[in-house]
Amino acid sequence: MVGTVGRISDLPKVISVDDHVIEPAHLFETWLPSRHREQGPRPFAAGIGDLQYVGGKYRFTTDPDGQLTDWWEYEGQIFPYKRVIAAVGFSRDEMTLDGITREQMRRGCWDPKARLEDMDLNHVEASLCFPTFPRFCGQTFAEAQDKELALACVRAYNDWMVEEWCGDSGGRLIPLCLIPLWDVDLAVAEIHRNAARGVRAVTFSEIPTHLGLPSIHSGFWGPFFAACEETGTVVNMHIGSSSQMPAASPDAPPAVQAALSFNNAMASMTDFLFSGVLVKFPRLKLAYSEGQMGWIPYILERADNVWREHRAWSGVRDLIPEPPSTYYYRQIFCCFFRDKHGVASIDTVGVDNATFETDYPHVDSTWPHTKEVAAEHVVGLSEEVAYKILRGNAIRMLGLPFDEHQASVTVG
Structure with a gap:
């Protein structure tokens, strides 16, 4: 490819590596083994009551007089769907923390056929979707008391993801699976079970210690990383997959969290760079989802400087x-x-490392204007670089059956 991207008509179709799915009400009733269904997650509708924002987390109650909302109940805990996570189709002023039902959502939030139609409207060819009720890396099940039931829920979610959500999409909906975070041997088994049916993406916590799990430095996750490396399974870490979002003060408004959301990705990536994990597993691939990229040039510079100048005392001289x-x-x-600073630094960010997302159906989503947003970001870039960051790198990262004659291998 030669020349630069100057017209929106030149834009290749996007492959989005970070979208989201609202789980259908029938998921666990259909996909859980019958012996677990009575105790498994139960959908219900009720009015939504008070909202509290405590320690960076939201707490909700039901209220018979409140706005009708779709919920899940699981082990005595309740989880509402909120408008900000199913925001497509609403105006900016309507994208609130109010409750919402599936009927009030755009159907593409939870129906795979409708999702494909919305992708067609949005110049998107393929999409990788993170969970909602299980949370970004399955924390809901990791926190459960009954681990036998939790494991069944993880497997049921993965079966639904592979067979129902992605099954009839012709490869356009890309399966992203969960692992049982509390047991590394079970996690390895789930990686292999899903890889055998073509899955090449798993979601993981950006900072496991925030979930009360062992750190990536401990050696605990070695078998998991080895299984991902062996099967070509990409480890995807979404902002918030540590169940914490950064804020400068405990009573700061949520806007501070939103503005600083990249911080966890930055911290996690630095942790991995100095952990030795990428040395030990040289074919392991990590993907940071919704973290943006404008911060990457400086953290790479700083990490290299620390490695060079502080190696005598910093604990990484023999490790890295x-x-x-x-x-x-x-x-x-x-x-x-949305990261024009990152694009302006694309040579340092890495033309072979950057991928694109639409964040459908969240409040940040570029739907239905993704083509225009993408065009604003890649104007003036070479056709080759624009192709890589809008789809080519995602194809290579996930081993997708698209454009094989154009995909060059540099990373991984």
Whole structure:
């Protein structure tokens, strides 16, 4: 490919590496083994009551006089769907924390056929979707008391994801599966079970210690990383997959969290660069979802400087044999949807490391204007670079059966 992208008509179709799905009410009734269905997650509708924002987390109650909302009940805990997570089709002033039912949502939030239609409207060819009720890496099940039931729920979700959500999409809906975070041997088994049916993406916590799990430095996750490397399964870490979002003060408004949402991705990536994990598993691929990328040039510079200047005391002299940026360019993918600073630094961010997302159906989503938003970001870039960041890198990262004659292998 030659020349630069100057017209919106030149734009290749997007492959989005970060979207979301609202689970249909029948999911667990259909996909859980019959012996678990009575105790499994139960959908119900009720009015939504008070909202509290405590320690960076939202707490809700039901209220018979409140706005009708679709919920899940699981082990005595209740989880409402809110308008901000099913925001497509609403005006900006309507994208609130009010409750919402599936009938009030745009159907593409939870119906795969309608999702494909919305992707067609949005210049999107393929999409990788994170869970909602299970939370971004399955924390809902990791926190459950009955781990036998929780494991059944993880497997049921994955079966639904592979067979129902993605099954009839012709490869356009890309399966993203969960693992039982509380047991690494079970996690390895689930990686292999899903890889055997073509799954190449799993969701994981950006900072496991925030969930009360062992750190990536502990060695605990070694078998999981080995299984992902062996099967070509990409480890996808969404902002908020540690159940915490950064804020400067405990009583700061949610806007502070929204503005600082990239911080966890930045912290997680730095953790991995100095962990030795990417040295030990040189074919392991990590993907940071919804973290944007404008911050990456500085953190790579800083990490390399620390490695070079502080190696005598910083604990990485013998652990990290090459500058940390080496492992980033070899094994890590970032993604963006509104980040012109990142695009302006694309040579340092990495033309082979950046991918694109639409965040459908969240409040940040570029739907239905993704083509225009993407065009604003890639104008003036070469056709080759625009192709890579809008679809080519995602194809290579996930091993997708698109454009094989155009995909060049640099990372992974």
